[in-house]
Amino acid sequence: MPSFDIVSKVDLQEIDNAINQTRKEIDQRFDFKGTHNEINLEKDAIVLLGADDYKLDAVIDVLKGKLVRRNVSPKCLDYGKKEPASGGAVRQRVAIVQGVSTEKGKEIIKFIKETKLKVQAQIMDDQVRVSGKKIDDLQEVIQAVKGHDFDIELQFVNMRA
Incomplete structure (x- = not known):
């Protein structure tokens, strides 16, 4: 996935x-x-x-x-x-500040769920993993998260198809 x-x-x-x-x-x-x-x-x-x-x-x-x-x-x-x-x-x-704190992770996951895209998000240590069946959905999530201000600098890594 x-x-x-x-x-x-x-x-x-x-x-x-x-x-x-x-x-x-x-x-x-x-x-x-x-x-x-x-x-x-x-x-x-x-x-x-x-x-x-x-x-x-x-x-x-x-x-x-x-x-x-x-x-x-x-x-x-x-x-x-x-x-x-x-x-x-x-x-x-x-x-x-390094890593995504649990509070920020919850805030990011809540935001992703509000997009109504068919993806799953979960907190793993100091990062948030987002997975879904369609790469297009994942790219939409990246654009949505980039467009929202979470008061921390975010990077998107380990894109796996």
């Missing part, structure tokens, strides 16, 4: 490249001179440190721009709350 998987994967190398470019731009920009600002990649998160709220927001804007240029959707980032750091600085932890 034909099927495909809906996944949410992020290229961590591209995120690392975007972070390095952001660091270079922050070091060169006039409005950051004389202030302490940092951006670091951890295992599954990015830690931002800004001299103040304005600087932190500027770092985030630069990072988003660099990510978009590298074809990484900003939807893969989940911003935590801003917390004070030493010396009046502000720190923010940004989680990198």
Whole structure:
């Protein structure tokens, strides 16, 4: 039976490249001179440190721009709350979202069922598998899901006929 998987994967190398470019731009920009600002990649998160709220927001804007240029959707980032750091600085932890959560999976499956196409969808670990008898139905599901905003970046992989 034909099927495909809906996944949410992020290229961590591209995120690392975007972070390095952001660091270079922050070091060169006039409005950051004389202030302490940092951006670091951890295992599954990015830690931002800004001299103040304005600087932190500027770092985030630069990072988003660099990510978009590298074809990484900003939807893969989940911003935590801003917390004070030493010396009046502000720190923010940004989680990198990988995989389709169970809640998002249920939302996607509900949406697919509302299309009234003859397909079955099920959650498998951190992805959603969609199967059906006709490839045309599967392609319609892909178009419908692409057209709907689920607040996460989705890819469609493993198309099997």
